[in-house]
Amino acid sequence: MATKGSLVIAGTGIQWAGQTTHAARTAIEAADRVLFAVADPWTVQWLRGLKPSAESLPYASGDTPRRLIYQEMVQRILAPVREGLRVCAVFYGHPGVLHDAAHAALRQARAEGLPARMLPGVSFLDCLYADLGVDPGQHGCQVHEATDFLIRGRAFDVHSPLVLSQIAAIGNPGFFDAANTERIQRGLRVLSEVLRRRYPASHEAIIYEAAVLPIHPPRMTRVTLEALATAAISDVSTLYVPPLGPAPVDEDMLALLGMSSGDGTIRSTLGGD
Numbered sequence: 616m617a618t619k620g621s622l623v624i625a626g627t628g629i630q631w632a633g634q635t636t637h638a639a640r641t642a643i644e645a646a647d648r649v650l651f652a653v654a655d656p657w658t659v660q661w662l663r664g665l666k667p668s669a670e671s672l673p674y675a676s677g678d679t680p681r682r683l684i685y686q687e688m689v690q691r692i693l694a695p696v697r698e699g700l701r702v703c704a705v706f707y708g709h710p711g712v713l714h715d716a717a718h719a720a721l722r723q724a725r726a727e728g729l730p731a732r733m734l735p736g737v738s739f740l741d742c743l744y745a746d747l748g749v750d751p752g753q754h755g756c757q758v759h760e761a762t763d764f765l766i767r768g769r770a771f772d773v774h775s776p777l778v779l780s781q782i783a784a785i786g787n788p789g790f791f792d793a794a795n796t797e798r799i800q801r802g803l804r805v806l807s808e809v810l811r812r813r814y815p816a817s818h819e820a821i822i823y824e825a826a827v828l829p830i831h832p833p834r835m836t837r838v839t840l841e842a843l844a845t846a847a848i849s850d851v852s853t854l855y856v857p858p859l860g861p862a863p864v865d866e867d868m869l870a871l872l873g874m875s876s877g878d879g880t881i882r883s884t885l886g887g888d
């Protein structure tokens with residue numbers, strides 16, 4: 616009887632090896648076929664150390680729409696699963712954070728009745744919480760993909776941290792090209808204008824890049840919103856916009872909950888220590 620293939624989608628974390636969960640590593644080692652889409656050559660080397668036959672998923676450059684490459688990735692991932700192999704598809708960071716192909720492969724496998732699951736991993740957000748000392752339980756945390764944030768006019772709260780990913784690819788459906796400074800700066804200029812409608816121009820944000828190697832420090836460059844358009848960024852830059860102080864407390868709500876503004880429990884109830 617033919618064996619049924621299966622799919623595990625795993626993440627390496629941002630720092631190869633050190634941030635790869637035990638479950639992800641076990642899934643990589645146990646798979647018949649390992650396919651990967653990761654961001655740096657050290658992770659590739661490490662993966663091939665674990666699984667010498669590991670194959671790279673298709674990558675593209677230039678203006679090929681990302682969605683076309685992702686469709687191709689999904690087909691490459693599913694083909695061996697349909698043949699009855701145990702497949703592990705590996706993405707960098709958390710495989711479910713900003714990886715359309717990972718989610719699409721999972722959905723498609725399940726739609727075809729093939730066993731498929733995703734293992735959580737360490738994403739850039741987890742690194743950001745640690746490096747920038749942000750606790751999402753304190754003032755909340757808003758996370759948006761930068762182009763989506765702009766084109767959908769996402770509502771946001773200036774009293775809660777705002778994290779914007781893919782700021783180097785604003786308005787770019789293709790792949791990151793560092794040489795195309797005109798496109799990169801246009802995107803940042805528009806983002807700066809939109810943010811300055813709600814924050815002061817002098818408000819300082821942080822361009823954040825978690826370290827890929829444990830021997831490197833993370834990048835945490837402060838930049839005022841008015842200077843954002845000309846800031847040096849890379850394809851892994853994330854923008855962190857700190858809140859404009861805590862949100863005012865609703866006295867009517869306090870009363871409804873039987874609390875008072877002098878109540879020492881408010882800070883801890885709202886996420887403080």
Ligand SMILES: C[S@@+](CC[C@H](N)C(=O)[O-])C[C@H]1O[C@@H](n2cnc3c(N)ncnc32)[C@H](O)[C@@H]1O
Binds near residue numbers: 708740780782826853
């Ligand atoms: C395609 S997404 C991949 C995210 C990844 N799956 C994760 O879990 O972190 C790429 C975006 O994630 C963010 N990102 C990726 N690597 C990063 C890093 N080392 N530091 C900060 N942000 C990063 C950037 O906003 C980048 O544009």
